[in-house]
Amino acid sequence: MDPRGGCTRVPGIGSDWEQVRALIAGDRAAFAQLFRQHNAAMVRVATGITGSRAVAEEVTQDAWVAVLKHIAGFEERSSLAGWIFTILVNRARSRARVEGRSVSFDAGGEDNSLAAAFDGRGHWKDTPALWEEITPDRIVAGRRMLDVVTAAIEALPPGQRAVMVLRGQQGLEAEEVCAILGINEGNMRVMLHRARLAVRAAIDRLER
Template structure:
């Protein structure tokens, strides 16, 4: 995707490219330098930005629309909005957070237009929700483990992660998560986002993000245990 000159591109509406609430990952000097290069029409800067984030944007978009084709459209429109709105970047969050927030807005817009989106309300855990993080059958009636989880220490996880079939099971376990849990674990554990960054991108409270992440990790681990026990 060639980079059009941002100076000649109509600016995206501000509500499509929100800076988001301030977080601990404010714009770095590298971010500011990259923005200056983009404003100067530097195609190499745009190419490096796409290379750094395109795959992650596509993975996140696929959570909220039910077609890879639509997800790719979301990502393409995100990059156009980035170029059109880069002059409005205020540095109150990292450039990465700002771009991902644009993606979330575009996914909401395109998903509604296609009539096939997963509702964004699914990111929030229902109030009073009492879903256990672990299957209650694993505990004895009086408390304590009836069937304790397998050990994940030593060098076993490294050996497991090298096995193609188990990697496939990890991907499948993530795909089976509810949208909110999948989005949080994708950002935190696959894309390496910090807690504040994930909260800003998904517009979640810290408490809700922490609950979603804990439940997602617990479910993934539970689904992987049969494979671990066989090793």
């Protein structure tokens, strides 16, 4: 576990290069592995940007084709995952622009999602309870909890959604997430926190 993101570590440059060499050599198994590692996350990020799952799937397919066409030009300025998501986000934003959709990754104004939870002195009005019903066994036993989490992530604004997927699910380094989305680190942390608050609220509703 990565203490910062709770994620499996992004492959280092060494293993990236092994994957890159295999892709250049036309190794289908290596491509399939890379595809399964990132495709679903790419569709989730692109859906947030384009506003349409169908368009996102097209954009993601285009991005994969571009990745394979240009893989020989990959340089170690980013991780392979960072490079792939940069291609994806650029294509998704271009497509959104063509369709007249304006996408901003700004953190926006103040978050008020928990405004009613505190009294005037900033103390809890209703004390949160431990989620004693959520155990690893229950999570493994049923997809329902994970479906709720996925639905909550899909309901996030594009920036929060992208940060949650890239940082919270794919385990990209903070600097890479900022570079891909063109945001600063402070904004990224605010968006990650707000995204987690929204997902936490969805789980809490299920628990009550």
